[in-house]
Amino acid sequence: MKFAHIADAHLGREQFQQPFRYRDYLNAFRQAIEKSIDERVDFILLAGDLFHVSKPSPKAIRDAVEILSLVKKKNIPVFAIEGNHDKTIRETSIYDLLEHLGLIYTVGIKKTPRESEFQKSVKKGNLYLVYGVFGDIEIYGLRHNNRWQLIKNGRSILKSIFRGGSNSVLMLHQAIDYLAEGTPYKDAFDLKLSEIPEGFRYYALGHIHMKKELRKEESGLSGDIIYPGSLERTEIREASHKITYDRRISVKKLEENIKGFYVVEDFEPRFVEIETRPFYNVLIKGNSKIELRNKISDIREHVEKDSIVLITLEGVVKGGVHVSEFYDLLKDWDLSYYNFNNRVSSEVVGIDPTKTVDELLNEILSDFERDLFLQLANDPRKFSEELDNFIDWLMGVYKHPKSSREARIIEEENKERQKEDKPKVKGPKAKTIDAWLGMR
Ligand SMILES: [Mn+2]
Structure with a gap:
C-alpha cells in the first residue's frame, strides 16, 4: 500500500500580483501529481x-x-478536506464541484451520506461521518475548524468523533502546537498534541507551510504526524536562500525550506522534493547610498537568473533613502521579480544634554503631535474622565472656523489672552511633558 500526501497547493494565487507566480503554483501542483503517478501510488x-x-x-x-483528470485517468482516487483558505461557511464549496466531476472524494462531517466505491458513511446524530476506503485502508478527516469549534469545555471534539484503527489514516488541516514551534503559527495553534485522537497509523496534516515531521517514536502516538508544507513558497520566511551582507557576503541555502510532498509506503513516510523557482531573502547593511548600491551590485553573482529576489536595506543614511533609487541596479539581471524593503533610518539626532525634555520634543514634534502626546499621557486609572477631555480637545482640533471672520475673532481672543499674561491654552489641560515624566 502506497499513497501520496500533498497539502497547501494554494492554486490560483498570483503572489506579488505577478501572473508568472500563478503558473508557478500550478506547476508545483502538476509536479506533485505527476510524481505521484510515477511513484505508482x-x-x-x-x-x-x-x-x-x-x-x-x-x-x-x-x-x-x-491536473486532477490525470489521476482520474489512472484510476487513482484522491481524498480531500477543505483548508481554511478554501472552506466556506455553507455546506457546499468548490470541492463539491470537483467531487461531482468524480475527481476527488471529500471526507468529513456531512448532512447527507455518501456511498461509492471509495466512500462510506456512519450516522452520527443528525449528521454523517463520511470516510474514504481503499482496500482495507480507511481515510478519515475533517475540514479546517477554529480552536473554539474543536475544543468544548476543555474537551477535544476530534477525540469524540474519531477513533483510529490499525489501518486508518486521519487527515486534518490544523496547526499543532508542538510542530508550530519556529513557524508563524506558533502563537496561533489550533490543537495541542494531547488533543489529537489516538489510534491512527498516519496523521496527514496541512496548514503549516513548512515541512515538519513528528515521528511516533518521539511523540508516543500510534502514527507519525506529518506536514508536507506548502508546494510553493508563500512568504519570505520560506525563501530558498538567505543572503546577508554586512561586512562580507554570506550565502546560505535554507535546507529546512525544501518544497515537496510525501510518499507513504506501508505507513513509512518519504519526502519527495519538487522543483521550485529560487527565492532569495537578502539583507544588506550600509550607511551611505553608495555603500548600499555597491553591495547590491556585489550580490549579483550569487543569485540565479529567473529567480525572485527580495532585498531588505538596513542602516543609517542621512536624509534616508527611497527604494526607487535602487531599482535601476537590478533591471538587467534577468530576474523574474525583485523588490526592496526599506529599513534605513535617517541620521540619528544627537541629544543636547543642556535642553529639557520639553525643548527637545518641541524641536522634533509639530504642535499637534506635541499636544496629542500630552493628551495621551494620562493616568490610565482616570481613563474615562480624561477620555471626555481628550474627545473635546480632538473635536476642537478638527473643527474648522466657519468663516474667516470667526477665525479672526479667535485670533483676537488669543492675542487678548496673551496681553493678560494668561497661558495660551492648547488643550483642556496645560500639563508639561517635564511634569508628566517627573523630571522637574
Ligand atoms: Mn495554507
Whole structure:
C-alpha cells in the first residue's frame, strides 16, 4: 500500500500580483501529481488549501480539473478536506464541484451520506461521518475548524468523533502546537498534541507551510504526524536562500525550506522534493547610498537568473533613502521579480544634554503631535474622565472656523489672552511633558 500526501497547493494565487507566480503554483501542483503517478501510488491525500480562495477563478478551476483528470485517468482516487483558505461557511464549496466531476472524494462531517466505491458513511446524530476506503485502508478527516469549534469545555471534539484503527489514516488541516514551534503559527495553534485522537497509523496534516515531521517514536502516538508544507513558497520566511551582507557576503541555502510532498509506503513516510523557482531573502547593511548600491551590485553573482529576489536595506543614511533609487541596479539581471524593503533610518539626532525634555520634543514634534502626546499621557486609572477631555480637545482640533471672520475673532481672543499674561491654552489641560515624566 502506497499513497501520496500533498497539502497547501494554494492554486490560483498570483503572489506579488505577478501572473508568472500563478503558473508557478500550478506547476508545483502538476509536479506533485505527476510524481505521484510515477511513484505508482494507490491513492492521493489532499490535506486542504488546494485553492488559495474559497471562490477560485474559472481559470484556476479549469486548471485544477485538468491536473486532477490525470489521476482520474489512472484510476487513482484522491481524498480531500477543505483548508481554511478554501472552506466556506455553507455546506457546499468548490470541492463539491470537483467531487461531482468524480475527481476527488471529500471526507468529513456531512448532512447527507455518501456511498461509492471509495466512500462510506456512519450516522452520527443528525449528521454523517463520511470516510474514504481503499482496500482495507480507511481515510478519515475533517475540514479546517477554529480552536473554539474543536475544543468544548476543555474537551477535544476530534477525540469524540474519531477513533483510529490499525489501518486508518486521519487527515486534518490544523496547526499543532508542538510542530508550530519556529513557524508563524506558533502563537496561533489550533490543537495541542494531547488533543489529537489516538489510534491512527498516519496523521496527514496541512496548514503549516513548512515541512515538519513528528515521528511516533518521539511523540508516543500510534502514527507519525506529518506536514508536507506548502508546494510553493508563500512568504519570505520560506525563501530558498538567505543572503546577508554586512561586512562580507554570506550565502546560505535554507535546507529546512525544501518544497515537496510525501510518499507513504506501508505507513513509512518519504519526502519527495519538487522543483521550485529560487527565492532569495537578502539583507544588506550600509550607511551611505553608495555603500548600499555597491553591495547590491556585489550580490549579483550569487543569485540565479529567473529567480525572485527580495532585498531588505538596513542602516543609517542621512536624509534616508527611497527604494526607487535602487531599482535601476537590478533591471538587467534577468530576474523574474525583485523588490526592496526599506529599513534605513535617517541620521540619528544627537541629544543636547543642556535642553529639557520639553525643548527637545518641541524641536522634533509639530504642535499637534506635541499636544496629542500630552493628551495621551494620562493616568490610565482616570481613563474615562480624561477620555471626555481628550474627545473635546480632538473635536476642537478638527473643527474648522466657519468663516474667516470667526477665525479672526479667535485670533483676537488669543492675542487678548496673551496681553493678560494668561497661558495660551492648547488643550483642556496645560500639563508639561517635564511634569508628566517627573523630571522637574
Ligand atoms: Mn495554507
